[in-house]
Amino acid sequence: MRSMLKTSAAAFAILAASMGGASAEGLTGDLKIFLDTSNPAPRATMEEMIAGFQAKNPDLTIETTVIDREAYKTQIRNFLTANAPDVNTWYAANRMRPYVEAGLFEDVSDLWDGTDLGENLASTKGAMTIDGKQWGVPYSYYQWGVYYRKDIFDELGLSEPTTWEEEKANCQKIIDAGKKCYTIGTKFLWTAGGWFDYLNMRTNGFDFHMDLLTGNAKWTSDEARKTFANWRELIDMGAFIDNHQTYSWQEALPFMVKGDATAYLMGNFAVAPLRDAGLTDDQLDFYQFVEITPGVEMAEDAPTDTFHIPTNAQNKENAREFLKYVASADVQTLINDGKHLGQLPVNAKSSVDNDKFLEQGFEMLSTNSPGGVAQFFDRDAPAEMAKVAMEGLQEFMVKPDNLDKILDRLDRAQERIYK
Numbered sequence: 001m002r003s004m005l006k007t008s009a010a011a012f013a014i015l016a017a018s019m020g021g022a023s024a025e026g027l028t029g030d031l032k033i034f035l036d037t038s039n040p041a042p043r044a045t046m047e048e049m050i051a052g053f054q055a056k057n058p059d060l061t062i063e064t065t066v067i068d069r070e071a072y073k074t075q076i077r078n079f080l081t082a083n084a085p086d087v088n089t090w091y092a093a094n095r096m097r098p099y100v101e102a103g104l105f106e107d108v109s110d111l112w113d114g115t116d117l118g119e120n121l122a123s124t125k126g127a128m129t130i131d132g133k134q135w136g137v138p139y140s141y142y143q144w145g146v147y148y149r150k151d152i153f154d155e156l157g158l159s160e161p162t163t164w165e166e167e168k169a170n171c172q173k174i175i176d177a178g179k180k181c182y183t184i185g186t187k188f189l190w191t192a193g194g195w196f197d198y199l200n201m202r203t204n205g206f207d208f209h210m211d212l213l214t215g216n217a218k219w220t221s222d223e224a225r226k227t228f229a230n231w232r233e234l235i236d237m238g239a240f241i242d243n244h245q246t247y248s249w250q251e252a253l254p255f256m257v258k259g260d261a262t263a264y265l266m267g268n269f270a271v272a273p274l275r276d277a278g279l280t281d282d283q284l285d286f287y288q289f290v291e292i293t294p295g296v297e298m299a300e301d302a303p304t305d306t307f308h309i310p311t312n313a314q315n316k317e318n319a320r321e322f323l324k325y326v327a328s329a330d331v332q333t334l335i336n337d338g339k340h341l342g343q344l345p346v347n348a349k350s351s352v353d354n355d356k357f358l359e360q361g362f363e364m365l366s367t368n369s370p371g372g373v374a375q376f377f378d379r380d381a382p383a384e385m386a387k388v389a390m391e392g393l394q395e396f397m398v399k400p401d402n403l404d405k406i407l408d409r410l411d412r413a414q415e416r417i418y419k
Contacts, residue, residue: 024321027057031318033064034085036072045340053325060318080104084312086319092127092304093375094214094382096135099308105135106309111320117327120347123365126206126372127304136308137327138346140336141373143361144194144301147270148263149256150285152179160287164202164230167290171239174262181239183261185247186397189390193377194265196393197301200227202292206299206372213381215418219389219410228407230292232400245398253277265289267303268343271357286360297371300364304346304375388413 037046043066054062065085067075076090080099090096099105112118112125112134121128124138153159153170156177161167171181186192201209204223211217212224234240241247241255250273255261257277264270274284288298307326309319325331332345338353345352348366352358365373378386392406 025056027060027318027321029060029318030315031060031062031087031322032085032313032315033062033322034072034079034088035064035066036069036089038066038068038072042341045335048340049326049331049335052331053322056325077102077104080310080312084310084314086309086313086315087322088308088310090136090306090308091375091379092124092136092138092306094380095375096306096308097130100130100135104311106311106313106316106319107133108136108309108320108323109134111137111323111327117324117347120329120349121327123348124302124304124346124373127302127375128306136306137323138304138306139326139332140341140343141302141304141346141365142268142343143365144198144265144267144289144376145361145364146263146265146287146289147256147274147357148285148287149259149279149283151283152259152262153285160285161290163290164292168233168237171234171237175238179259180241180255180261181234181237181263183241183252183255183264184244185249185252186245186394187248187251189387189394190376190378191249191252191266192393192397193386193390194267194301195231195397196227197374197377198265198289199231199292200224201299201371201374202289202296203227203230204293205296206374209299209374210372210380213377213385215385215414219407219414224407225403228396228400228403231396232403235397235400240397245394267301268357268361281356284357286357288364299371300373301376302344302365302373303379304373382417385413385417388417 033050035046037043047064050062050064054060076088079085081104096105112121118125121138124141125134128134128136128138156173158170158173161170174181184191184195197209200212203226208217208223212219217223241252241261244252249266253270253273256264257274257279291298307323309316309323313319327347329347329349332347332350335341336343336345336352338355344358344362344365352362374380377390381389389410392410395402396406
């Protein structure tokens with residue numbers, strides 16, 4: 001669906017004034033934007049944001065095309081090649097790699113290098129960098145971490161752990177009380193990927209994790225085996241709910257709501273359904289996944305949504321100004337608030353809604369994750385490898401004695417897929 005955004009509504013001018021932004025004003029010419037934000041709330045947010053930019057630049061003709069997200073995934077290569085917009089949405093890290101390597105995304109390192117914007121977006125720079133250059137700007141992300149039943153922790157005399165030994169000690173006390181430490185639903189595989197992400201990044205660091213997921217390290221390596229050894233400690237304790245392979249992530253929520261399990265390693269999107277199920281913020285809390293190998297910097301999963309300039313764009317200077325506007329602190333504050341995306345601003349100078357989980361996530365990602373920001377297993381690995389690997393991760397959680405067979409199978413898949 002296409003819509004032409006004009007400045008006829010006075011509300012757009014008010015919006016622009018409230019959003020401000022660091023981009024130039026008084027631009028002329030055209031700006032053609034393709035969006036995959038087809039769901040109602042993201043779509044409305046993007047249209048408001050674009051309207052604000054339009055109000056700052058009334059002589060600029062902006063054409064916005066909204067495409068269903070699944071259709072967008074199949075169309076992106078074609079439109080980048082044949083009829084490129086000036087700006088398009090996509091995702092960070094390995095998800096943008098095919099288009100960078102095909103020469104279809106513009107190098108926008110000039111927006112990052114030595115600029116206030118680059119400094120304020122520092123936590124996401126690694127996710128936007130390939131071959132030492134930046135290929136877009138982020139506009140939203142959200143934290144992962146351990147969401148837990150604080151009331152049960154208090155009842156059992158537990159405090160938030162910060163080390164692997166403390167995590168396991170807490171877990172043993174929870175098991176001794178007749179509960180499971182963690183709920184999880186691995187029916188659709190990706191939740192097992194989240195556990196592997198954190199265990200591997202905490203065991204071996206961000207660089208090794210990225211090497212593994214990009215085919216530059218082996219699954220049968222000593223480093224990867226150490227990650228699985230740490231994971232097996234929890235599996236052998238009986239830390240996870242039974243039959244998790246039969247549940248989706250949503251179907252695993254009641255175990256935590258009822259108090260049969262005390263924690264969930266999950267993205268911040270789990271908070272709303274937990275609240276809807278009746279848990280209060282006095283009962284719920286959050287902590288950063290603990291340190292495993294001392295000295296390994298803390299990296300985080302924070303899936304990041306992005307804007308890019310296609311190499312074949314016709315209006316690149318206008319597009320650059322739009323990217324600067326999108327990533328500026330006040331625009332980031334507004335579009336990510338609870339009335340819009342309900343996620344985290346990527347600009348460290350932004351503010352977040354009065355929500356304790358968003359506040360904790362913003363603090364963690366802005367200041368407490370020097371080890372890097374990963375994009376999640378099935379975004380950082382190519383789609384075919386991610387599927388095969390996550391099948392192996394789920395199998396390991398159910399049948400840990402199959403580890404050698406699983407790792408050999410993943411090495412073979414890696415050789416075939418990355419070749």
